Amino acid sequence: MISPESLQLGMMLAETGMLEHAVTEVMAKPQLLVMTEASPNAKASVKRHVRKWRHSVKRRLSNDCITEELKQEIQAYQDAVAMSQQAFRDNAKSLMKSLEGKSSFYLKARRMIEKNIAQETPMFQAYFCNKWYQHLAGAIQAAQEKELEAHKEKLLKELYQRMETYRELEDVQEHGDAEKTGRLWDLASSKVTQSDVALLKRFVAFLKDNQDLQDIAETLGRMANDVDDPSLQRSPAEELQMVEEPADNVADDIVGIHQSDHLEKLVPNEAIYLAEPALEILFYKHFADKRLLTYRMQGMQRSLRKVKAFKPESKQVDIEKGPFLICVDASGSMSGFPEQCAKAMAYALMQIAVKEDRDCSVMIFSTDHIGYELTGEDGLKEALNFLSYSFHGGTDLEPVLTHSVDLMGTDKYRNADLVVISDFIAPEQPDEVKQKVDELKAQHNRFHAINLSKYGNPAVMSMFDHVWDYHPSLMGRLLKRF
Incomplete structure (x- = not known):
């Protein structure tokens, strides 16, 4: 097992100027300089991304790059330092033998021992251990530099990929307003095609033409701020x-x-x-x-x-907002205009979630349910898969609602919003589900229903905190561009 002193050696070397030099070298790449100078929002995102990378790599350099053979050599060095002079003379040749084929210090160690061990020089042990320490320091630093170079190449590849996607997505957002539509950089880890960009533009245009949907999403997003619970305060x-x-x-x-x-x-x-x-x-x-x-x-x-x-009497605090959990009815009765409304609403809530650093996931349901993590590492890819999904099948609300209620009861979903988007042509839910919903409401979780039909079952919608009806007339739909 590697000793605390040896780990300290690794930490000490990791805190040299290697990381700072790597960060400076990355930020000085011409491609990054051109992009960050042209877009302040992108510059802040790149810097945040590199800072996060630096913190992650520093931990790895301190531990991961020390191989098992190097750990064994460090342990042997510690044993040599702790020996008495007599024990060191008796065991010097076996110590040297343990390095054969495992350490580049072996030949030098053998020459030193063969030349000096018979003379019984009092200071030889200290001199030998000092040379060994210098070798170990150099070996650890070389391993760290090699590991750092691999991490740096991986970072540059990821940055260039994000830059390419970021440029593709800039035209999707209204007036380039990154604050309004979410941080594009955080969603730019996946490649996008021209058809993907066209699909996103369609939903941006749809939200612009159906402003009521955007207003519902923004109203729903603000409700997490109105909770009066000191345990949810981010800035006490x-x-x-x-x-x-x-x-x-x-x-x-x-x-x-x-x-x-x-x-x-x-x-x-x-x-x-x-x-x-x-x-x-x-x-x-x-x-x-x-x-x-x-x-x-x-x-x-x-x-x-x-x-x-925490001071409950203080009202001007930043509240920790929970995730959005969106359940979208994918039955055949939702095809057409309701389908476009449901997808556009989910896209609008995803933008709000990214902007406010909240998680957002979608579950589409008919006879079964499928989940998409819209704000995860592959959030953009997941969002495109969801927006491309064709609605068909029947409506079975109970399984997805039961699953969603179970999720809302976990710590991750404190102060969270469950949003069900459907035509609500479904039977009334069991009393057990209603009881769980009522219990979660008392814990600051909110339940929303967005009804896209004039024929929704009122008994189903009565279990939600807020119900929005959105079903414009046929003439109104014909005037919409999509």
Whole structure:
């Protein structure tokens, strides 16, 4: 098992300038510069994407790039450092043998041991371990650089793909208003064809011509802000409190080893350099460069600081909004104009969800139900699959409603909105489903019905908090462009 000191070595190297250099190199690519200078919205999205990548890669560089063989060599190094001088002389050749075929340090180690072990030089162990440490540091850094280069190439490929899709989607949005229609960059991870772009443009135009649908979507999206529950506050008020927090200047516990110039925390093996005049200069050099191996100390100290605290009396807070769960009736009776309305409404809610950093998923149902994650990593691809789906079959509301109610009872769906879009030509739901819906309403979840028919069953719609009727006359439909 790799020791804490060895992990600290990996962390120390990961925090060098490698990552910063990689980020600077990526952001200086001509293709990215041209795009980000032309579009401020795109520039902010690219920077956010690269920051997220940097954080993810830093964790991987600290751990993943250290192979099993390198871990074993690090463990052998730690064993050598901890040995007494006599034990080191007795085991030096077996240590050297353990490196054969596994480490590029083997030949150098063998020459050093064969030349010096018989002379019983007092400082040889410290000198040998110092050379071994330098080799390990170089090996870890080389592994990290190789791993970082692979991650950087993958990042550039993803950025170029998103740029291509982003340009295709810019024309879809009204007046290029990214705030109104959602962050395009977050949906641009998949390739789009000209037919995909044409399909999205059709629904943007449909929403523009059916403004009432857009108004319903925006009204529905604002309801999550009206919940008065302190546990849902994202930005609670601040107040001063006495808190305990970790501090490096409080020497309660030893938590690892790092390089510094703190003589009072010196690892005993480092003092071996001072016992031999020929090697004493190395000690002072490491001290001047702040490269002495010293214990990393940490403890808890009390301090007065501002902390986040929930205050129910405060109304001007940012509420944590739950996901949208949209159930769309895909029966044959919904084909034609109702089908276009249902898809356009789901698309409008997806745009609101992306803008407000909310999850959004759609389940289409007839005799069975199919799910689409519209704001996931492949959200654009999922949205296009949903918008391309042809409605047919019968209406069976109970299975999808039961499944949706079960989902709404999980922690992920706190302060969430369930939206059922249908003609509601369906039988009344069982009392068990109605009871679960009532219980979830008391927990700040909302249930909405968008009725696209004049013949919907009132008994079914009575279980919802809000019901919107949208079924323009035949003449009104003929005047719409689609």
